[in-house]
Amino acid sequence: MKRSLKTLGLSERAEHELVGILRMPESSVSPVTAIARRLVWAVLALFAAVLIVYLDRDGYRDVNEDGISFLDAVYYATVSLSTTGxxxxxxxxxxxxxxxxxxxxxxxILFLIVLVGTTLAVLTERSRQVVKIQRWRSKVRDHVVVVGYGTKGRSAVSAVLSDGIDPSRIVVVDTDQAMLDAASLLGLVTVHGSGTRSDVLRVAGVPRAKSVVVAANRDDSAVLITLTAREMAPKAQIVAAVRETENVHLVRQSGANQVVVSSETAGRLLGMATHTPTVVDMVEDLITPDAGLAISEREVEDSEVGGSPRHLPDIVLGIVRAGKLFRVDSSEADAIETGDRILYIRKVTPADD
Structure with missing residues (x-):
C-alpha cells in the first residue's frame, strides 16, 4: 500500500516536491533589469513581426484597399501579437x-509570454530549481553543512568561504526564511527545516558531507543534531558550539570532533580585555581569516621532514599527526615526520581575500 505524501520523509520525496524546502542559489537580478529585459524582448518580437508583414505587404488586404504602408504593418503586427485582431x-x-x-x-506566443512574464517566471523558476536540485543531489560530495545561520553560523560560513571553498558547496540549514534568503544571496545552498530532524539533514546531504558545523541556539538541540549527524556520517568532521561548559561532554559523546564553548570563550576575552586589551586584539586578528594574521594549516614539504618545526621560517604553533595536535613545545613535535601537517601563522595578503 502506497504511503501518502504527508507520510513521506523529506529525503524520500522527488525533486519537484523539495522546491521551497531545498533552494539552489540563483544569480540575483534587480526588478528594473528584469523588466527592462522583458521589454527588450517584446520590442524585438514586435519589430520582427512588423518587418515580416511589411516585406510581404503585397500578400495582405486592407479594407480601405489602398495598400499596406509601414504604419499599417506596425498596426497589424501590434493588434495581431496582442491578439486583439x-x-x-x-x-x-x-x-x-x-x-x-x-x-x-x-x-x-513569445509576445504573450513576455507580457505575462511574472506568472510564467514563477513556473520557470520552479522548473529550473527542480533541474538544479536533481543535478545537485546526484553530484554533491564532500561539502560543508552548517546547521543554524545565526551569528555563529554566519561567522563559520565566512571562515569557510575565506578558505577558498566554493559557495555552492556550502549548505545552510535553518528554520528562519529571512536567514536563508541572506545565505542564498551569498550563493549558498539552503534547506528550510529544523536540523534536529533526520530527514532535513538527509536533504542537506549530511551522509555525504565532509564537515558539519552545528551552530544551534540551544545546547540540547546541538546534542541532538550532533548525534543524528554522526549516525548519518560516521567519518565526517563535526564541529559543534555550545553555550555552557557542562554540556561539552554530552556533545562530545554524541560524536562531535571539536566543541567550542561560546559563552566561556567570550567571557575569557572580556576578562582579558579589562587588563590586556591588546592581547584580545591579537586574538581577534588571528581568528579573523580575511585580515592581518591568520592561523592556517599546511602539509609538510619533503625538505622539512626530519627537521625541527622551530627552525622553519613560519611561526609554527604545532604539528598535526594522525589527526592529533601536538604543540610546538611538546616532545612529540621535536622532529617533523612524513604525513604531518603544520599549524602555523600566516600573513593574509590581498590575494587571499
Missing amino acids: YGDITPASDSARLINILVITPLR
Whole structure:
C-alpha cells in the first residue's frame, strides 16, 4: 500500500516536491533589469513581426484597399501579437497566410509570454530549481553543512568561504526564511527545516558531507543534531558550539570532533580585555581569516621532514599527526615526520581575500 505524501520523509520525496524546502542559489537580478529585459524582448518580437508583414505587404488586404504602408504593418503586427485582431487588415495570399502560421503565431506566443512574464517566471523558476536540485543531489560530495545561520553560523560560513571553498558547496540549514534568503544571496545552498530532524539533514546531504558545523541556539538541540549527524556520517568532521561548559561532554559523546564553548570563550576575552586589551586584539586578528594574521594549516614539504618545526621560517604553533595536535613545545613535535601537517601563522595578503 502506497504511503501518502504527508507520510513521506523529506529525503524520500522527488525533486519537484523539495522546491521551497531545498533552494539552489540563483544569480540575483534587480526588478528594473528584469523588466527592462522583458521589454527588450517584446520590442524585438514586435519589430520582427512588423518587418515580416511589411516585406510581404503585397500578400495582405486592407479594407480601405489602398495598400499596406509601414504604419499599417506596425498596426497589424501590434493588434495581431496582442491578439486583439480587428480584421481590417488580413493576410490574403497563400504565402502571407503560411508566414502567419509559421512565424507570426510563434511571435504572438513569445509576445504573450513576455507580457505575462511574472506568472510564467514563477513556473520557470520552479522548473529550473527542480533541474538544479536533481543535478545537485546526484553530484554533491564532500561539502560543508552548517546547521543554524545565526551569528555563529554566519561567522563559520565566512571562515569557510575565506578558505577558498566554493559557495555552492556550502549548505545552510535553518528554520528562519529571512536567514536563508541572506545565505542564498551569498550563493549558498539552503534547506528550510529544523536540523534536529533526520530527514532535513538527509536533504542537506549530511551522509555525504565532509564537515558539519552545528551552530544551534540551544545546547540540547546541538546534542541532538550532533548525534543524528554522526549516525548519518560516521567519518565526517563535526564541529559543534555550545553555550555552557557542562554540556561539552554530552556533545562530545554524541560524536562531535571539536566543541567550542561560546559563552566561556567570550567571557575569557572580556576578562582579558579589562587588563590586556591588546592581547584580545591579537586574538581577534588571528581568528579573523580575511585580515592581518591568520592561523592556517599546511602539509609538510619533503625538505622539512626530519627537521625541527622551530627552525622553519613560519611561526609554527604545532604539528598535526594522525589527526592529533601536538604543540610546538611538546616532545612529540621535536622532529617533523612524513604525513604531518603544520599549524602555523600566516600573513593574509590581498590575494587571499
